[in-house]
Amino acid sequence: xxxxxxxxxxxxxxxxxxxxxxxxxxxxxxxxxxxxxxxxxxxxxxxxxxxxxxxxxxxxxxxxxxxxxxxxxxxxxxxxxxxxxxxxxxxxxxxxxxxxxxxxxxxxxxxxxxxxxxxxxxxxxxxxxxxxxxxxxxxxxxxxxxxxxxxxxxxxxxxxxxxxxxxxxxxxxxxxxxxxxxxxxxxxxxxxxxxxxxxxxxxxxxxxxxxxxxxxxxxxxxxxxxxxxxxxxxxxxxxxxxxxxxxxxxxxxx
Amino acid sequence: xxxxxxxxxxxxxxxxxxxxxxxxxxxxxxxxxxxxxxxxxxxxxxxxxxxxxxxxxxxxxxxxxxxxxxxxxxxxxxxxxxxxxxxxxxxxxxxxxxxxxxxxxxxxxxxxxxxxxxxxxxxxxxxxxxxxxxxxxxxxxxxxxxxxxxxxxxxxxxxxxxxxxxxxxxxxxxxxxxxxxxxxxxxxxxxxxxxxxxxxxxxxxxxxxxxxxxxxxxxxxxxxxxxxxxxxxxxxxxxxxxxxxxxxxxxxxxxxxxxxxxxxxxxxxxxxxxxxxxxxxxxxxxxxxxxxxxxxxxxxxxxxxxxxxxxxxxxxxxxxxxxxxxxxxxxxxxxxxxxxxxxxxxxxxxxxxxxxxxxxxxxxxxxxxxxxxxxxxxxxxxxxxxxxxxxxxxxxxxxxxxxxxxxxxxxxxxxxxxxxxxxxxxxxxxxxxxxxxxxxxxxxxxxxxxxxxxxxxxxxxxxxxxxxxxxxxxxxxxxxxxxxxxxxxxxxxxxxxxxxxxxxxxxxxxxxxxxxxxxxxx
Numbered sequence: 001x002x003x004x005x006x007x008x009x010x011x012x013x014x015x016x017x018x019x020x021x022x023x024x025x026x027x028x029x030x031x032x033x034x035x036x037x038x039x040x041x042x043x044x045x046x047x048x049x050x051x052x053x054x055x056x057x058x059x060x061x062x063x064x065x066x067x068x069x070x071x072x073x074x075x076x077x078x079x080x081x082x083x084x085x086x087x088x089x090x091x092x093x094x095x096x097x098x099x100x101x102x103x104x105x106x107x108x109x110x111x112x113x114x115x116x117x118x119x120x121x122x123x124x125x126x127x128x129x130x131x132x133x134x135x136x137x138x139x140x141x142x143x144x145x146x147x148x149x150x151x152x153x154x155x156x157x158x159x160x161x162x163x164x165x166x167x168x169x170x171x172x173x174x175x176x177x178x179x180x181x182x183x184x185x186x187x188x189x190x191x192x193x194x195x196x197x198x199x200x201x202x203x204x205x206x207x208x209x210x211x212x213x214x215x216x217x218x219x220x221x222x223x224x225x226x227x228x229x230x231x232x233x234x235x236x237x238x239x240x241x242x243x244x245x246x247x248x249x250x251x252x253x254x
Numbered sequence: 255x256x257x258x259x260x261x262x263x264x265x266x267x268x269x270x271x272x273x274x275x276x277x278x279x280x281x282x283x284x285x286x287x288x289x290x291x292x293x294x295x296x297x298x299x300x301x302x303x304x305x306x307x308x309x310x311x312x313x314x315x316x317x318x319x320x321x322x323x324x325x326x327x328x329x330x331x332x333x334x335x336x337x338x339x340x341x342x343x344x345x346x347x348x349x350x351x352x353x354x355x356x357x358x359x360x361x362x363x364x365x366x367x368x369x370x371x372x373x374x375x376x377x378x379x380x381x382x383x384x385x386x387x388x389x390x391x392x393x394x395x396x397x398x399x400x401x402x403x404x405x406x407x408x409x410x411x412x413x414x415x416x417x418x419x420x421x422x423x424x425x426x427x428x429x430x431x432x433x434x435x436x437x438x439x440x441x442x443x444x445x446x447x448x449x450x451x452x453x454x455x456x457x458x459x460x461x462x463x464x465x466x467x468x469x470x471x472x473x474x475x476x477x478x479x480x481x482x483x484x485x486x487x488x489x490x491x492x493x494x495x496x497x498x499x500x501x502x503x504x505x506x507x508x509x510x511x512x513x514x515x516x517x518x519x520x521x522x523x524x525x526x527x528x529x530x531x532x533x534x535x536x537x538x539x540x541x542x543x544x545x546x547x548x549x550x551x552x553x554x555x556x557x558x559x560x561x562x563x564x565x566x567x568x569x570x571x572x573x574x575x576x577x578x579x580x581x582x583x584x585x586x587x588x589x590x591x592x593x594x595x596x597x598x599x600x601x602x603x604x605x606x607x608x609x610x611x612x613x614x615x616x617x618x619x620x621x622x623x624x625x626x627x628x629x630x631x632x633x634x635x636x637x638x639x640x641x642x643x644x645x646x647x648x649x650x651x652x653x654x655x656x657x658x659x660x661x662x663x664x665x666x667x668x669x670x671x672x673x674x675x676x677x678x679x680x681x682x683x684x685x686x687x688x689x690x691x692x693x694x695x696x697x698x699x700x701x702x703x704x705x706x707x708x709x710x711x712x713x714x715x716x717x718x719x720x721x722x723x724x725x726x727x728x729x730x731x732x733x734x735x736x737x738x739x740x741x742x743x744x745x746x747x748x749x750x751x752x753x754x755x756x757x758x759x760x761x762x763x764x765x766x767x768x769x770x771x772x773x774x775x776x
Contacts, residue, residue, distance in 0.1 A: 140361070141361040143361070172317055172322070172323040173322045173323065174322055174323045174324045174361060175322060175324045175361075175363075175639065176322070189691065190640075190643075193320065193640075194320050194321060194322050194325075194640060194644075195319075195320065196319035196320065201317070201322075223323065223361070225317060225323070227313075227314065232310060232314060235306050235309070235310050238306065239302065239303035239306045239307070240303075242302045242303060242343070243299070243302075243303055246298075246299060246302070246343075247299075249295045249296070249298050249299035250295070250296060250299045251295075
């Protein structure tokens, strides 16, 4: 049974019959709107796609390409998530936007700030990361680990995220250790797939909507594609030995 | 087969029958193997290098696009194990141990993951299954039930086979866990097989038919009921989640149960008439004195002993928990899974003074547990590395269903792929998770009602009949030594083909009539 009480509304509660909201509700809402106007991707800028490709080299460096679909007013400043704090900014090249720069937010998260050019079009960013995979001794089975994460530290959604992580030539993806978004046991599709781009193996990770504060991450183990040359010989020897040692089996019923 | 003495005294007959039915002497953990036929010897001889050759062909093949190195290695290891499990150049559990080691040595999965498979609930269920079987055997309940069944139905081997199929059909809607149904019937099957002269030492075609048909019945009848297995419900949740279309219990029952019944009728004919012809001398129980001897033996058991009552009570508790699983949440505030229900039974059975078993009397075939663990480790590796998904994706891609394709070729291909795909999985759940979304995607891409393909595909999920590793009942029954891996492969392959043909025919007719597939105007 629904019970209604008459009387003075509680602090911040909208009084029945009142034609305007209470001040304690209006002030935080106003603050949020203002904050979004100041810190968002831009007042009217919209990002609908954020694709990045990371091509690893054998020396552990990586060539990063961002392909971002952004629309807004020419001259508008746009903030974009940027997951490469260790990038060599001297190599930063941007097509489709002006005056790019990387800013560090409190807590160390980098964001890429660009100004939209007069002609609308996709934004392409290229940069090199000198040490993407730490050099050093490979782990068991010759594995090396590619680890990457990106946090959308802006206040606007970046739409569909697609990250492609390509391992060096002559290497293969061995296992996908973890991803964010993670694979769900009962989900119809996986958020990642193993791909081959220009003859190089890699992993593609998809997040349908890279909303503010959302994180995407991948940890991938990769190793040399070549097998030990001794292995086929060993198999052959074991097979031959069996055929010799158990030749009585071919001799009919006992 | 042991030679029967020409003349026996009545006393000797009685002793012979009592010895035959005394299953306490039968040890699952030490099932002896019968004599090998020449073709089996050749299979063993060539199976070992054959497995290595298959392994090498996959492992050293050029890296295929879309498949991780671990996935390719998992596929190679699994195929090697598959060849060895079928041809048995080494015991099946040794193949499993080899598979476990290879998965770690070839960097497919970390050793903790691979070795941890032995702790999976399916292994626990297998262990407890044999504890529960031991209760039925020790208390003579299995003997009483089997003698009751044989004296009532057992005018011959064929009616007995039929009786077990009816039993499996009756149990399927009551107990969703297929392993549980196997446990209930296993000891009774053993006694009945013994009555027809079939044992691990002297397997014959009655035993082969009895166990393999029961295995088929347990699996295939599950497909007739929406609640026949968890995988059925997962398939339906995918269908509902991805298409918003709800399938009711009766929809499933009317469509799928007739297929299951016809399939088992065919299986009931193919087994004894074609694949494992029952020798005329085995068509009747191989006991001097015939049916009268069984009646006498049953009468000699007398009324239920205290031990039998205790055993029945313990088993009753477990069956009650299995049957009432849907009410657990309301009663207890949580659900008791089939494995935990079996463990409860195990606790009761081993309780001093209350229980009826000593640890030494629980006949647990650990070789089977190792065999299962290896099989599951291989299956999980195929899944976690994406290899199973990759294989299925490649098969569907090869079928090349494009716009303009008419429905029926796609339906036929999807059904065939679904039924054959069970050879690459050790878990129905995983198969469902991979296959059903694929199929819904194909239907949506081609602009069809997804139910037309997804629901008939869901009906095939429980058809896990091809290999001893395909399902829990398959693993449990293999331990009896009443049939070989090859026997399972033969019957399973034939019935898989029968299943494909049946689902095609039902798709064109009965499913159309019910609206499961496009109607006669569609």
